[in-house]
Amino acid sequence: MTILVAYSTKTGNTEKVANAIYEVIKEKATIKKLPDASCENFDTVIMGYWVDRAKANEESIAFLKTLAGKKVVLFGTLGAGDVDDYYKKVCDSVENELPSDCTLLGHQLYRASSIRLAMLRKQHAEDPNDAEVSKQLEDYEANKNRPNAQDLLHAQEFVVDALSE
Ligand SMILES: Cc1cc2nc3c(=O)[nH]c(=O)nc-3n(C[C@H](O)[C@H](O)[C@H](O)COP(=O)(O)O)c2cc1C
Numbered sequence: 001m002t003i004l005v006a007y008s009t010k011t012g013n014t015e016k017v018a019n020a021i022y023e024v025i026k027e028k029a030t031i032k033k034l035p036d037a038s039c040e041n042f043d044t045v046i047m048g049y050w051v052d053r054a055k056a057n058e059e060s061i062a063f064l065k066t067l068a069g070k071k072v073v074l075f076g077t078l079g080a081g082d083v084d085d086y087y088k089k090v091c092d093s094v095e096n097e098l099p100s101d102c103t104l105l106g107h108q109l110y111r112a113s114s115i116r117l118a119m120l121r122k123q124h125a126e127d128p129n130d131a132e133v134s135k136q137l138e139d140y141e142a143n144k145n146r147p148n149a150q151d152l153l154h155a156q157e158f159v160v161d162a163l164s165e
Contacts, residue, residue, distance in 0.1 A: 006031075006048070044071040044073070045067055046073040048074075048075050054086070075110065076110070083139070106159075111147070120140055
């Protein structure tokens with residue numbers, strides 16, 4: 001099995017998870033940050049994206065489209081909580097970007113800090129009665145120290161399990 005860990009990151013959260021995953025499979029894997037990653041010489045790709053407006057970020061979407069015929073493990077990081085089945089909607093939209101002949105071995109989201117927190121605090125201060133902003137702020141505040149050590153351990157176990165299937 002030839003394994004590539006590829007990830008995209010803007011503020012470092014996805015990179016943290018990718019590095020933790022790589023740590024437990026490094027004897028048999030290569031790690032690359034987008035856009036400097038190509039899946040060409042690998043049969044299995046572990047791909048980390050970050051969530052941008054409820055989808056994978058643009059750079060990740062372009063890479064997902066190149067994964068025809070590969071075994072794929074997906075993970076994403078995001079700032080929001082799971083209100084109204086939001087995580088399922090995000091996962092579905094990301095999986096829809098994969099070529100139809102991929103074999104998806106697993107898909108997991110990790111809560112993470114976000115630079116959107118400052119904007120939400122400001123919006124909440126301006127209108128404390130906006131229930132939607134209040135709920136979003138609560139979730140983003142709760143995620144501000146993540147991914148934490150437990151998340152990283154979870155990611156390592158999740159990937160080892162997915163690869164053994
Ligand atoms: C421009 C922008 C848009 C974002 N949109 C969302 C979003 O729609 N939903 C969400 O849950 N998090 C959103 N986030 C939060 C990021 O997904 C989260 O902080 C992620 O961990 C960033 O990954 P990185 O640190 O690897 O760049 C957004 C962040 C930015 C900067």
